[in-house]
Amino acid sequence: MRAMILETPRKPLRLDDLPVPKPNPQQVLIHVHACAVCRTDLHIVDGELTHPKLPLVPGHQIVGTVEAIGERVEKFHVGDRVGVPWLGHTCNHCRYCLSGRENLCDYAKFTGYNLDGGYAEYTVADESFCFLIPGDYPDLQAAPLLCGGLIGYRAYRMTGDAEKIGFYGFGSAAHILIQLARY
Numbered sequence: 001m002r003a004m005i006l007e008t009p010r011k012p013l014r015l016d017d018l019p020v021p022k023p024n025p026q027q028v029l030i031h032v033h034a035c036a037v038c039r040t041d042l043h044i045v046d047g048e049l050t051h052p053k054l055p056l057v058p059g060h061q062i063v064g065t066v067e068a069i070g071e072r073v074e075k076f077h078v079g080d081r082v083g084v085p086w087l088g089h090t091c092n093h094c095r096y097c098l099s100g101r102e103n104l105c106d107y108a109k110f111t112g113y114n115l116d117g118g119y120a121e122y123t124v125a126d127e128s129f130c131f132l133i134p135g136d137y138p139d140l141q142a143a144p145l146l147c148g149g150l151i152g153y154r155a156y157r158m159t160g161d162a163e164k165i166g167f168y169g170f171g172s173a174a175h176i177l178i179q180l181a182r183y
């Protein structure tokens with residue numbers, strides 16, 4: 001499959017030909033339709049997040065179709081359209097996982113950082129961290145929701161019935177949330 005590879009931080013991504021990944025028992029194999037660009041991807045490529053898997057396929061706002069499933073996958077079927085976000089693995093036993101705050105997991109792994117991501121024709125992802133994308137929602141509009149939209153909506157929900165909301169520094173999250181707040 002064609003894939004864009006980060007071999008060394010601060011160097012341009014390189015087009016490469018990689019084997020199609022095989023899903024493990026908990027994973028789905030996804031044929032990627034779209035993968036948005038997040039500011040975090042640029043931090044990784046620029047070497048500002050300092051411990052990426054290398055070489056790495058970046059990209060963590062992935063939309064695609066399930067092409068194969070691992071033997072223990074229960075939530076998804078071949079043909080489902082799914083989204084894959086930044087959080088790609090948690091340990092299920094640290095104090096954060098046990099208190100419903102898996103986003104803070106001490107042993108988390110992240111798509112397009114510790115795990116290969118979506119700048120490729122195919123990717124694999126743990127079914128626990130995939131979302132079903134509603135059928136009528138276009139790929140290109142769905143992809144940015146997997147990070148900017150998801151993080152922004154979480155913050156928006158915490159504002160309760162605030163009459164005024166300010167945004168600070170959130171790039172795509174801000175432009176999505178401004179639309180949401182106006183609606």
Ligand SMILES: [Zn+2]
Pocket residue numbers: 038039040041060086147148
């Ligand atoms: Zn992101």
Ligand SMILES: [Zn+2]
Pocket residue numbers: 090091092093094095096097098102105106107108
């Ligand atoms: Zn944990």
